[in-house]
Amino acid sequence: MLGYLGRRFAAAAITLALACAAVFASIHLLPGDPVAMLLGEQAGADPEVVQKMRGQLGLDRPLIEQFISWIGGLATGDLGRSLRTGEPVFADVMVRLPRSLELIGGGLSIAMLLGIPLGVVAARGRGRVAGTAASVAAIAGFSAPVFVSGIILVIVFSLWLDILPSSGFVEFAEDPTMHLACLALPATAIGINFMGVVARMTRASLSDTMTKEYVRLARAKGLSRDAAILKHALPNALVPVIAVIGIRAGNLLGGTVIVEALFDWPGLSSMLVSAVFARDYPVIQGALVAIFAVFVLIGLAIDTCQGIVDPRTRESAA
Amino acid sequence: MRNAGDVVLSARRLVTTFDTPSGRLRAVDGLDLHLRLGEVVCLVGESGSGKSVTGLSLMGLIDPPGHVTCDEFWFDGHDLTTLPESEMERLRGRRIAMIFQEPLSALNPSRRVGDQIAEVLRIHGLASRAEATRRAVELLGRVGIDDAQLRARSYPHQLSGGQRQRVTIAIACIGSPRLIIADEPTTALDVTVQTQILDLLTEMQTSLGSALLFITHDLGIVAELADRVVVLYAGQVVEEAAVEDLYRTPGHPYTVGLLASVPDVDAPRKRGVALAAIPGTVPNLLEVGTGCRFRERCDRAHDRCGAEPPMITLSEGHRVRCWLYAGR
Numbered sequence: 001m002l003g004y005l006g007r008r009f010a011a012a013a014i015t016l017a018l019a020c021a022a023v024f025a026s027i028h029l030l031p032g033d034p035v036a037m038l039l040g041e042q043a044g045a046d047p048e049v050v051q052k053m054r055g056q057l058g059l060d061r062p063l064i065e066q067f068i069s070w071i072g073g074l075a076t077g078d079l080g081r082s083l084r085t086g087e088p089v090f091a092d093v094m095v096r097l098p099r100s101l102e103l104i105g106g107g108l109s110i111a112m113l114l115g116i117p118l119g120v121v122a123a124r125g126r127g128r129v130a131g132t133a134a135s136v137a138a139i140a141g142f143s144a145p146v147f148v149s150g151i152i153l154v155i156v157f158s159l160w161l162d163i164l165p166s167s168g169f170v171e172f173a174e175d176p177t178m179h180l181a182c183l184a185l186p187a188t189a190i191g192i193n194f195m196g197v198v199a200r201m202t203r204a205s206l207s208d209t210m211t212k213e214y215v216r217l218a219r220a221k222g223l224s225r226d227a228a229i230l231k232h233a234l235p236n237a238l239v240p241v242i243a244v245i246g247i248r249a250g251n252l253l254g255g256t257v258i259v260e261a262l263f264d265w266p267g268l269s270s271m272l273v274s275a276v277f278a279r280d281y282p283v284i285q286g287a288l289v290a291i292f293a294v295f296v297l298i299g300l301a302i303d304t305c306q307g308i309v310d311p312r313t314r315e316s317a318a
Numbered sequence: 319m320r321n322a323g324d325v326v327l328s329a330r331r332l333v334t335t336f337d338t339p340s341g342r343l344r345a346v347d348g349l350d351l352h353l354r355l356g357e358v359v360c361l362v363g364e365s366g367s368g369k370s371v372t373g374l375s376l377m378g379l380i381d382p383p384g385h386v387t388c389d390e391f392w393f394d395g396h397d398l399t400t401l402p403e404s405e406m407e408r409l410r411g412r413r414i415a416m417i418f419q420e421p422l423s424a425l426n427p428s429r430r431v432g433d434q435i436a437e438v439l440r441i442h443g444l445a446s447r448a449e450a451t452r453r454a455v456e457l458l459g460r461v462g463i464d465d466a467q468l469r470a471r472s473y474p475h476q477l478s479g480g481q482r483q484r485v486t487i488a489i490a491c492i493g494s495p496r497l498i499i500a501d502e503p504t505t506a507l508d509v510t511v512q513t514q515i516l517d518l519l520t521e522m523q524t525s526l527g528s529a530l531l532f533i534t535h536d537l538g539i540v541a542e543l544a545d546r547v548v549v550l551y552a553g554q555v556v557e558e559a560a561v562e563d564l565y566r567t568p569g570h571p572y573t574v575g576l577l578a579s580v581p582d583v584d585a586p587r588k589r590g591v592a593l594a595a596i597p598g599t600v601p602n603l604l605e606v607g608t609g610c611r612f613r614e615r616c617d618r619a620h621d622r623c624g625a626e627p628p629m630i631t632l633s634e635g636h637r638v639r640c641w642l643y644a645g646r
Contacts, residue, residue, distance in 0.1 A: 213423040219379055221489065222411035222441045224404075232426050310428050311473045 001307060008303045012296045019292040020074065024067050027284055035059065057083060070285065079289070080282035082275075089286035092271065097290050099169070100267035103190065103259070104252045106183055108245065110191025111198050115141075116238070118195065119202025123210060124229060135203065142196025150189035150262045157185060167264040186263040190256065197248065201241045209237040239310050246302035250295035326496045326529045327353040327376065327414075330390040334368070334375045337383040343603045345371040345384075347553040353497060353529040358520065360540045360561075361533045362576070363550035366600045369533045370419075372550070373499045376531070377416050378406045394496050412442045415490035417500040417519075421482035425474035431485045432458065432470025438492050457488045461518060480511035484518065491522045498523060501533045516543060537580045541565060546635070549573050552600055552611040555629075559636040569638035571616045572596070610641065618642060 035053045054060040058069070073080060079089035118134045125131030144152075158166035164184050172179040209215070210233045218228035253268065260270040268287055275283035306313050334346040346368045353359055363369045375386045378398065391398040394413050398406070418424040426434060435457060436450035445453060451470070459466035461484040474482055483503060490498050500519060504512040516539065523530040532543055540547055540561065547564045549557040549572065557570040568574045578594040598615040610616070613623040622641045630643045 213418055213420060214426040216379060217416070217418060217424045217486070217489070218426070218437075220377055220410055220416040221438045222407050222409075222493075224407055225381075232429075236426070236428055312427060312475055 004307050004313075005304060008300055012300050015299075016293060016296045019296070020071065020289055021067075023285055023288045023292065024070060027281055027288075028063055028066075074289065079286035082283050083280045084278055084283075089282045092283070093268070093286045093290045096266060096268045096271050097294070099265065100253060100256060100260075100269060101294065102183060103186055103256055103265060103267055104249060106187030107190030107194060107252065108249055110188055111194035112245070114191065115195040115198025116202050116241075118199040119241075120206060120229070120234065122199065122203040123206035124226070126207065134199070138196045138199035138203070140196070141192050141199070142194070144193065146189050146193050146258050147262055149192050150185070150259060153185050153189055153192075167262070169264065169266055182263075182265075186259045186265050189259055189262070190252065194248065194252075198241065198245060201244050202237065205240050206233060206237040209233040212236075235309060239306055242302055242305050242309070246298050250291075250298050253291045253294055324355040325352055325392075326355050326394055327351065328390065328392045329376070329388055332372070332375060332386070332388045332391065334371050334380055334384060334386045337385070338604070341604050344606075345553055345603060346375060349550075349553075349555055351376075351548065351555075353531060355496065355529050356524075356527055357545045358523065358530045358532060358543055359546045359548060360544035361531060361548050361550060362535065362537065362540055364535060364600055366552075366603075367550045368553040368603075369535075369550050370501050373416065373501045373531070373533050376497075376499060377410065377414060378403075379416075408442065411438045411495075412444070412493040413495055414497045414499070415493060415495040417483075417486050417490045417498065417503045419502040420506045421479060421486050421503075422474060422506075424486050425482060427474055429473070430471050431474060431477065431482075435470075435485065435488045435492055438489060442493065444493070453492065454488070457492050458485070461485075461488045461491075461522070462514070479507050480515060483507060483511075483515050487515070487518060487522060491526060494526055495528055497529045497531065498526075499531045499533070502535070503532075504539070505534075505536075512539075537576060549576070552606060553603060554611060554639065555637075556612065556640070557636075557638045559632075559638075563633065563636045567632075567636075569632055569636065569643065570612075570640050571618050571642070572612045573638075575615075610639075 035050050035057070051060070058066065070080065077090055079093065081088055082092070115138070118138055122131050122134035122138065125134070141149075154166045157164040165178075165182050166185070168182050170178040170182055206229070210229055212233065215228050215233045218232040219225060223231065256265075256267060257269045257273050259265065260267045268290065272284065272287040272291075274280075275287060303313075329349065329351045332346055332349040332351065333344065336343045336345055349368075349372060351359075351372075361369050361372060371380070371384075374380050376393075378386075380386050388399055393409065396405070396409065401409075425431065432451060432454045435454035436445075436447075439445040439450040439453060440447065444450075455466045455470045458470055463469050463481055463484055469477070469481075474485070477485065483506075486503075490500075498519075503519065504515050507515060519530070519532075520543065532539070534540060544561040547557075547559060547561055548555055549564075549570065551570075551572050557564070557568070557573045559569075564573065565577065568577055575594070575596040579596060596615055601611055601614065608626055609624040610619070610627045613619040616623070620641070622644075625641075627639050627641045628644060629637050629639045631637050632643060
């Protein structure tokens with residue numbers, strides 16, 4: 001198991017290094033000039049001012065030099081300063097990243113808590129009312145865009161029931177209860193959307209696993225059909241489901257823009273989007289690197305989970 | 319039925335049907351089966367004859383769209399025609415056990431084999447966790463696995479095919495069942511390993527004093543193993559006899575054909591003479607009408623075969639479903 005984890009860890013480090021290079025390269029290929037943005041159109045017309053500004057920001061140096069100094073900074077946790085605000089990017093990322101992770105973590109937990117049982121019911125009751133109802137619920141969940149389900153949640157829980165705030169953010173340290181109350185709706189919006197995916201995956205995977213001979217043997221041992229499904233089929237069926245959840249979790253990190261905007265949640269993806277509009281290179285780079293790092297870490301966590309659940313992965317994976 | 323001595327299972331007119339989009343398929347059609355403690359009965363038939371479905375029907379493991387009915391079905395003093403599923407669960411694994419054809423797919427890939435054996439005792443509350451593990455390891459040694467203590471902690475993929483089948487035999491035997499149903503347990507194994515597994519199976523069966531229903535298409539194994547043979551064709555029993563009677567005086571043309579299709583190594587070899595084969599294939603069970611189901615392939619078929627053939631007793635324990643013996 002340790003050897004397996006070591007190999008996964010090495011692979012993760014290489015992936016991250018390559019990702020950093022790709023981030024840097026792709027951003028400098030983006031059309032648009034940050035200096036022109038910063039100075040506004042009028043001043044942008046004066047080539048001397050522009051040149052001076054570029055020099056200040058270090059944008060006149062060759063790309064490779066910029067890359068080396070950026071990587072050097074990365075190693076020491078220095079992601080540069082925002083071109084707009086002059087604030088250190090690293091500090092900003094570290095403030096916003098946990099908020100996004102919290103949102104995604106909450107969303108995923110809700111998705112799994114609802115999606116896996118829903119998938120089990122759908123697979124178990126195939127061709128029966130309960131199974132069909134579960135399938136329909138799953139499809140409804142992921143068919144509704146987050147801005148629709150999010151607004152419905154706001155209408156129900158904020159306007160009608162008046163038990164949760166419709167949007168906003170309060171630091172956990174300031175008021176833990178309020179913090180969680182603010183988190184509840186955006187996390188649920190993500191969770192409901194993702195629940196459908198989890199339920200469908202669970203259903204497909206479990207339907208297949210249920211027909212395996214070892215599930216039949218489990219019943220031949222004296223387990224009831226349901227017990228055989230839960231104890232023998234489900235753990236094996238969840239292996240590919242976990243993998244998909246992991247990949248999707250990484251995607252969510254950059255994709256919670258709509259939810260963050262809808263619920264006024266100051267996370268990483270809203271930061272990334274505004275930085276892209278402003279061509280604020282250091283902030284874009286910093287945010288992307290943070291997303292990649294989390295992506296790779298999630299991958300590592302998934303591999304670890306799979307290694308625990310499925311003993312065969314530990315040996316076959318190089 | 320319990321007083322009938324050592325009969326452990328007795329089924330009369332067992333019918334297993336499957337509802338398919340193209341109609342109701344009768345996979346097992348009116349099977350009579352009586353098994354006594356200590357005997358080995360071989361259920362013989364081609365693919366599609368309904369032999370595996372019979373095994374699962376006896377275990378009560380036929381799921382919808384399948385459906386089992388039986389005029390009379392006694393097992394170990396229980397009337398299985400009226401026994402609720404929860405009671406049947408208490409019998410499975412403890413009183414009646416099954417061994418499957420493919421040991422790799424029959425074992426859970428993510429559970430240690432020792433746990434999978436011990437689970438039987440845990441399910442039925444027969445032992446504490448520690449006690450169950452201890453007995454599983456002990457049994458693993460008895461079924462011929464070296465280093466049982468260590469091997470109990472292996473996963474199925476780490477064992478050889480023969481070792482895996484030893485594990486499933488241990489699973490079947492740990493509850494000391496009255497009846498073991500083995501569905502072609504050696505088909506997936508190397509020939510050299512086959513013999514070892516057969517020896518182990520009969521050894522375990524003898525020491526438990528249980529009945530063994532051995533499902534196979536391999537007549538070589540039947541000759542070696544069986545006390546009694548039941549020949550199945552297209553879901554029906556066509557012949558039933560003690561093993562000596564069946565090989566010496568096979569009654570049904572199908573049995574005669576089956577026996578003729580086994581190469582005889584003792585007979586002088588004749589160059590150019592093909593091994594006898596039964597022409598044709600098992601009929602589509604959706605299309606069987608009335609009459610003998612073998613008549614299309616039978617070289618002794620005549621007019622009367624269009625009507626349902628009667629089951630005729632040739633001698634003590636030797637029954638055959640064929641018009642050839644009617645009115646003798």
